[in-house]
Amino acid sequence: MYRIVFLLLSSFLIISCNHSKKQEPNIKEALALPYYNDPTFTPVFIQDTSRVENEITHTIGDFEFLNQDSVLVNQDIIESKIHVANFIFTSCGSICPVMTDHLKIVSDSLQKDNSIVFLSYSVTPWIDTPSVLNAYKKNQGITNTNWQFLTGKKSDIYTLARQSYYAEEDIGFSRDSTEFLHTEHLILVDKTKRIRGIYNGTVALDMTALINDIRTLQKER
Known part of the structure; x- marks a missing residue:
């Protein structure tokens, strides 16, 4: 009798273990980050990476700007x-300083990782010259050489913001470059320039999520 009970329990444990192993890949796949292909920021989850090239057509466009070192x-x-x-803009007294402080938490935790780049584009480039951005970066105590503060032609920055980064998620590229751009959003982009x-950026807890998601992207092939 004891032998029969033992065999039944053993069989149950083996089946349970095998079932867990079969489920494990699905759990890992569920942890993959979504893609964002349009200004609505509707998440698109793709488990088969061979489909990404055809289904996720939006990527960050080309750009050319001056950084804080000219x-x-x-x-x-x-x-x-x-x-x-x-x-951001350096004269901002509301969300920009908070965003910069919070992003610095992320930057400091990844400062020795040259595979991560931080780009802060000025939305008042006629004020934020390279020297102004350089002083701002120093005043904020930012030492990460992979964090660039960029300035240039206003229309180029605003077009890139709205058409490439979808910086204002509820509006996207429907606004033109004459309307002031002011957003608290931080946008994470992968190695293939996909969002x-x-x-x-004003919520400290979101920085933990951002760091974790960067780590997830680093594991992607």
């Missing part, structure tokens, strides 16, 4: 790298 920076800086973008996450 060095011309273009899309080559994010080639095959994960990057986080936001849009993978959007975060509220």
Whole structure:
């Protein structure tokens, strides 16, 4: 009798273990980050990566701006790298300082990782010259050389913000470059220049999610 009970329990445990192993890949796949292909920021989950090229057609466009050191920076800086973008202006007294402080938490935790780039585009480029951005970066205590503060032609920055980064998620590219751009969003972009996450830069807890999502992207092939 005891032998029969033992055999039944053993069989049950073996079946349970096998069942768990079969479920494990699905759990891992569920952890994959979504893609965002349009201004509505509707998440698109794709488990078969071979489908991404055809189904996720939106990528960050080419750009060329001056950084805080008066060095011309273009899309080559994010080639095959994960990057986080936001849009600020140095004279902002509301959300921008908070966003910068919160993004610095992310930057400091990844400062030695050269595969991560941070891009802060000025939405008042006629004020935020390279020297102004340089002083701002220093005043904020930012030492990460992979964090670039960018300035240039207003229409170019605003077009990139709205048409590439979908910086205002509820409006996207429906606004033109004459309307002021002011958003708390941080945008996470993968190595193929596809948008993978959007975060509220004024919420400290979102920075934990951002760091975790960057780690997830690093594991993607």
